[in-house]
Amino acid sequence: MTDRAGQYLDLFLDMMSAERGAAQNTLEAYQRDLIDYARHLKATGLTVEQIDRNGVQAYLMRLEQQGFAATTQARHLSAIKQFHRFMVAENLRQDDPTAIVPAPKAGQRLPKTLSIEEVDKLFDAAEAAMAVPELSPKAMLKAERNYVLLELLYGTGMRVSELVALLRSAIVRDASMLVVRGKGDKERMVPLNDRAKDALLSYLKKLPPGRFAFPANTKEGYLARQVFARELKQIAIDAGIDPGKISPHILRHAFASHLLERGADLRVVQVLLGHADISTTQIYTHILDERLTQLVEKHHPLAQ
Numbered sequence: 001m002t003d004r005a006g007q008y009l010d011l012f013l014d015m016m017s018a019e020r021g022a023a024q025n026t027l028e029a030y031q032r033d034l035i036d037y038a039r040h041l042k043a044t045g046l047t048v049e050q051i052d053r054n055g056v057q058a059y060l061m062r063l064e065q066q067g068f069a070a071t072t073q074a075r076h077l078s079a080i081k082q083f084h085r086f087m088v089a090e091n092l093r094q095d096d097p098t099a100i101v102p103a104p105k106a107g108q109r110l111p112k113t114l115s116i117e118e119v120d121k122l123f124d125a126a127e128a129a130m131a132v133p134e135l136s137p138k139a140m141l142k143a144e145r146n147y148v149l150l151e152l153l154y155g156t157g158m159r160v161s162e163l164v165a166l167l168r169s170a171i172v173r174d175a176s177m178l179v180v181r182g183k184g185d186k187e188r189m190v191p192l193n194d195r196a197k198d199a200l201l202s203y204l205k206k207l208p209p210g211r212f213a214f215p216a217n218t219k220e221g222y223l224a225r226q227v228f229a230r231e232l233k234q235i236a237i238d239a240g241i242d243p244g245k246i247s248p249h250i251l252r253h254a255f256a257s258h259l260l261e262r263g264a265d266l267r268v269v270q271v272l273l274g275h276a277d278i279s280t281t282q283i284y285t286h287i288l289d290e291r292l293t294q295l296v297e298k299h300h301p302l303a304q
Contacts, residue, residue, distance in 0.1 A: 004047070004048075005038045005041070005042075005047065005048050006038075008048060008083075008087065008092060009031065009034050009035070009038070009083070011086075011090070012030075012034075012082075012083050012086045012087075013027050013030065013031060015086060016030065016082075020184075021184040021185065021186060022184060023183060023184050026184075029075075029079070030079045030082075030083075033075065033076045033079040033080070034079055034080070034083055036076070037059060037076065037079075037080055037083075040059050040062060041055075041059075044058070048083075048084075048087065048093075049087075049092070049093050051097055052097045053097045053098070053099075053100065053101055055097065056077075056080060056097050056098055056101050057101060059076075059080075060073050060076070060077060060101075060104060063076060064104070070104040073104040074103045074104050077098070077101065077103055077104070080098055081096075081098040081101075084096045084097060084098050085098075112245070112250050112253060113250060113253040113254045113257045114245065114246075114250060114251070114254040116258060118239075118241055118245075119154060119251075119254055119258075121239040121240065121241060122150060122154075122235055122236065122239050122241070122246075123147075123150065123151075124239065125235050125236075125238040125239035126143075126146055126147040126150050126235050127147065128238070129143040129146065129147070129235070129238065130143040130144055130147060141203075141206055144199075144202075144203050144206070145203060145214060145223075146228075146231050146232075146235065147199060148196075148199045148200050148203045149163065149164075149214065149223075149228055149231075149232075150232070150235065150251075151195065151196040151199045151200070152166075152178075152192075152196055152200065153248055153251050153252065153255075154251050154254060154255055155192060155193050155195070155196040155255070156178065156180075156190045156191075156192065156196070156255070156272070157190070157252050157255035157256055157259075157269075157272050157273050158178075158180055158190065158252070158274075159182065159183075159248075159249075159252065159274070160225045160228060160229070160248035160249065160252075161225055162180050162181065162182055162274075163214075163225075163228075163248070164214055164222050164223045164224070164225050164228055165181075165212065165220070165222050166178070166180075166212065166213040166214065166222075167181075167211060167212060167213065168204065168210070168211065168212065168213050169211075170213075171200070171204075171213070175192060175197045175200060175201050176191065176192055176197060177189050177190065177191055177192065178190050178191075178192060180274065182274040183274065186274070188271065188272075188274050190272055200213070225248065228248065229247060229248055232246055232247065232248060232251075233246055233247075252273070255272075256269050256272075256273060259272075
């Protein structure tokens with residue numbers, strides 16, 4: 001990497017850290033991808049100030065020829081786009097050569113999800129576990145905890161890491177809202193439906209005072225996400241669902257998918273999921289496409 005390109009990269013990474021609060025692993029990923037990009041430019045006799053759209057596309061073609069997956073190519077392009085937008089914003093060049101460079105096409109990989117009927121079966125099994133006769137107080141509290149975790153996960157779309165580490169102080173406005181601390185230590189507000197709210201408050205009343213909503217005898221002081229993942233698979237087995245289809249992340253996908261199927265705005269779902277960039281949420285656009293197609297077929301006069 002040339003000294004000048006290295007200086008620009010350092011400035012870009014400082015901006016991503018200071019202004020956007022990018023996590024350390026995100027910064028390291030940007031750095032790796034952009035160093036590779038700069039090396040390619042040097043090998044072809046170009047600079048970051050000179051490269052045009054064709055040069056960027058040539059770099060992506062090189063990645064494809066080297067056998068990189070379309071998703072990896074798209075990640076490199078995302079880093080390059082953000083870097084060149086930064087250069088324009090800082091008047092380091094006048095134009096953005098990536099402005100009309102399309103993302104590499106990948107075979108459509110839709111997120112795994114669950115049907116509403118399968119989710120209903122999970123809730124039925126979790127409720128049944130609390131109704132088992134002659135449960136010990138400890139077993140009853142565990143069953144209730146698992147039910148509350150299920151309610152919150154599907155009801156809010158939180159990441160499992162956010163869920164298990166939920167602070168009791170994060171439960172605000174009479175438990176109608178949660179303050180969730182997500183990636184990059186950023187906070188967001190998520191609403192609780194009445195059923196999840198009632199289940200959470202009932203469960204918390206049975207706990208001794210403490211910091212976490214789901215305390216456990218661990219180094220962190222809260223339930224390990226791997227433990228919850230195992231409990232969730234057992235609930236799936238009890239519900240007659242293949243446990244291989246179930247994970248906390250798949251329930252998060254179900255939350256987003258079911259909202260969009262019922263007309264939620266993609267940007268609202270983005271906020272609820274805690275995605276910093278709308279492009280991350282766009283893995284669900286196939287749902288919007290299906291809904292728009294159905295609307296046209298149903299309401300357009302020439303569709304009959």
